Amino acid sequence: MSRTDSRKVKAFPLQLVLIIPFTVQIFGAVGLVGYLSFKNGRQAVNDLADQLMNRTNTIVQQHLDAYLSIPHKVNQINADAIAMGLLNVRDRQTIAKYFWKQMQAYDLTYIGLGLTTGEGLGAARYDGKTVTIDDWSAKLPNNGRNYTTNQQGDRLHINNTFEYNNFKENWYTEPMKAGKPIWSRIYTWNSPSGAYITAATGRPIYDANQRLLGMVGADIHLLKLSEFLRRLDVSNFGQVFIVERNGMLIANSSKQETFFVVNDEVKRIKATESTDPIVKNTAKYIEQKFHGFQSITEQKKLELKLLKETQFLYVTPWRDQYGLDWLVIVSVPENAFMAKISANTQITILLCLAALVVATVVGYFTSSWVIQPILRINRASQAMASGNLKQTVNIGHIAELNTLAQSFNYMAEGLRQSFTALEKSKAELEDRVEERTAELKTALSELTRTQAQVIQNEKMSSLGQLVAGVAHEINNPVNFIHGNITHLSEYTQSLVQILHLYQECYPDEDPKIQALAEEIDLDFLIADLDKILPSMKMGTERIRNIVLSLRNFSRMDEADFKTVDIHEGIESTLLILQYRLKEKPDFPGIEVIRDYGNLPPVESFAGQMNQVLMNILVNAIDALEESFFNSQKSTPEKPQITIRTSAIDGQWVEIAIADNGTGMPEQVKNRIFDPFFTTKPVGKGTGMGMAISYQIITEKHHGKLDCFSTPGQGTEFRIQIPVKQ
Incomplete structure (x- = not known):
């Protein structure tokens, strides 16, 4: 735009230009601070909830890993003891007492074994406190006995009798069919001391000769998982529950049970039918979103609007190497964290508004003070734009503007020198470009002419030198070896004749000589020597033929x-x-x-x-x-x-x-x-x-x-x- 055209553009006073953007920026900053304060508050809530839920999820997973590994460790110990012969499955008294001792050390409901003969025994804690011993034979019916025990694990008297068939029980048939340690199905029963929900494990057992003897098993409490979840910090305001892939509740942190009793029979509850509204609605939401629980293969972070309140959800698959596949679900309400953050956000907004008023007033007076040095620099720059490079700006009372004025003066001087140097460099550069272009054209032409010739010559020269050199170096030692093999054969035959003559003249052999002859297998050595030398001669002749072919190929001469x-x-x-x-x-x-x-x-x-x-x-x-x-x-x-x-x-x-x-x-x-x-x-x-x-x-x-x-x-x-x- 020309100078004349620039005067037609509508201009604004510098003071107004400084004040209005400054005010708008302050207003924008205040609004942005308020908005970011609110957003950061929500982010802080999300981060805090995320950390809490992640920590809770980690604690639950670690507890599951540790708690549910106990029955498998017990089975491993018992299987190893039987395989090593430390326990004799036929010594029923000793094994029963051994299982009784293990029940004192581990918090399990049952430890036992079933044999391929149909027999079995175990130690049980049916009432949750007292350990009894089960022992059954293979002869049906009425083949089982339950015994009370004393403080040393000895049998006292029979509590009751029962009929038991290994081959119809899942805890026996499933591990035997799998041929490896696994979890069987979850069992429920009702007793005078309360309802029980247990998970059974089993693994096949073998004797020292790897013959299948049967299986060992152990059952563990699942209701105690709910007791553990209720002790977590998050349980004071959130919910943690565990479900199977079919939606059945395993444990939860609420006071509602995971089962109900009908006609003295324990019935497990689906998570979507729980009496706890949070567990019920959360499970329904997850089931609808993922079309069931089976499709969840990795950790999911979700938000759920429940009862006019946002719930943060963590859904994490938990698996072990023996077949368990559960989901751990952690639910925390947003309002548990948001109340204090909302109050802090309001205070922040009020302080920002006050800062806006003060900053606007201060900006007005500051702009009036700053504008004068800027105007001087503006006039000098306009003069330079008109072609007058001999411009300088006087120093004022503001340090930053003084630095700007000094920079302007230095720039003006440098610009004057640059224009002078540019004229000189332009002529030199044109000469150098023309000279370099001519050199490159000559070099390219020469390279094109000689490239094909160089490739051909170097390729054959290198190959010929290599082949001729290798042939020459191999030829001398091969000729030496080939020439001496004939003499070596003659010398060897002479030595063998002397040896045979010695054996004929001195039939009474010295024991040391006889021992050495047997050690080196003298007869075989003499027989094999006649075969080795012709083979060596044949090999050297083959090498000489190869060397001759290499020399013919190279044709260096x-x-x-x-x-x-x-x-x-x-x-x-x-x-x-x-x-x-x-x-x-x-x-x-x-x-x-x-x-x-x-x-x-x-x-x-x-x-x-x-x-x-x-x-x-x-x-x-x-x-x-x-x-x-x-x-x-x-x-x-x-x-x-x-x-x-x-x-x-x-x-x-x-x-x-x-x-x-x-x-x-x-x-x-x-x-x-x-x-x-x-x-x-x-x-x-x-x-x-x-x-x-x-x-x-x-x-x-x-x-x-x-x-x-x-x-x-x-x-x-x-x-x-x-x-x-």
Whole structure:
């Protein structure tokens, strides 16, 4: 906008601009503080409730882990004692007294065992205080006896008789069917001392020979879980209850019971039918929200509007390794925390309003004092905008505005110097850009020309040096070993003859010599020695042949045309690649089919010709491996490479290398000899192998290199070169 246009814009006095935003900000801050105070209060309530419920939930889970592990520990102790032979299941008096002693140490309702013969016994606390002993035989009916006991656990007299069949009781049949420690069903019964709800555990028992003897079991109080929940701090204003996945109440922290008695029979209550309204409505809400209790697999944090009041809910699955799968539900009302926070929020809002009035008055007088230095800086900046860079601002009485004025003066001076330096740098930069651009163009052109040549030379030079060096280093020690094996064989035979002659001349053997001969198995040693030396000689001959093939492949001493045997080059290349052709644990190996014709000696660059054969064979191996793994190792035929050679009119030779892989599509085949074109992933192929091979055949040997491929039927490369160059 021009200077003339800027004067037409409606402007406001600086003092008004300072006061109004300041007042609006204060008003906004006051409102925001009030709002945040209320929000923070609610957040504090949520955090406090969350911490309380999380701590309560943790305490309940820890208690369940500890309390419900007791019967399984007792079963483990008893099963181990029987397996180790410390307890004899046939000694009924001793085992009954042993169970009686355990009942004194553990708060359980029953400890017992049932045998596969139908017999069994146990120690019970039916009235919640006195421990009695049950003992039953396998002969029905009226096969059981209940005994009173003295202070030492000895049987005194029979209380009553009963009929009992192990094979019809869940506490026996379920662990035996499972074959491992588990929880059986929850049992209820009524006695003169009150109602009982217990959970039964059981595990199979075996003797020292791992023969199944029966099972041991233990029952634990579940009503005592409710007593524990009522002692929690949260129970003073909230509710904690535990339900099974079918909705049946296990325990709760309210004074309402988890059961009722009808006709002297104890009936358990569903959480949705509880007489406690909080438990009932909470359970209904959870059941409706998650379509039952079965679908809850992780901890849930919920809010429920109940009786015009918000309830915070924690629903946590609890499981153990023996089959129990319960839900622990913690419910806490919001108003237990919110009353004091609401009062604090009101006080905060009143204080903020008072601060707003005071801040507005102070802002009016402060703006009048601040405006004058700002106006001076404004006038100086307008002058600089008009092109007059020689501007300075006088120092006032406000430290911050003085700093601003000094910064303005320093900026004005720096701006003047920058304009001068910028003009000089512009010319220098243009010259440097032109010079650098020319250098980059030259370097790029040179790099493009030499890159293909460098890759080819370095690849073959490194491979040739490595192969020739390895062949040379291996050849000397192998020749040394091979040459000495003949002498070693002769020396060994002479020593064996002397040994046989010694045994014939001195039939009375010395005991020490006889002991040593038996220790080293002299007869076997002599017999095996005749086999080892020929095997060693055969191995060194094999190594010498491999070294000769490596030297033929490298051809480091042949830089000019030379008459060579094409078949020898092919075999040397196959030997180098033998490790990739062999069968592997995840790959069936590649079969090489040789169909060699009668070829005359051919003039060629032997090393470069070997490079072409290597490139084509490596690509064929890669194609077969990729085809095998992409077809999930279900190819209908074994991977094969066919090598066919033939002479054409006595003037040319043809080498055809074909594989039975998946072949190449037309768009890939048309670019196979382009430099840097590759279908392999980054780092596995450079895209130069076939381009260099094409150059070697067509330019170096004045021949032809063609590719024939049909998708699904494999690929064939045909090399044709003249016999004479």
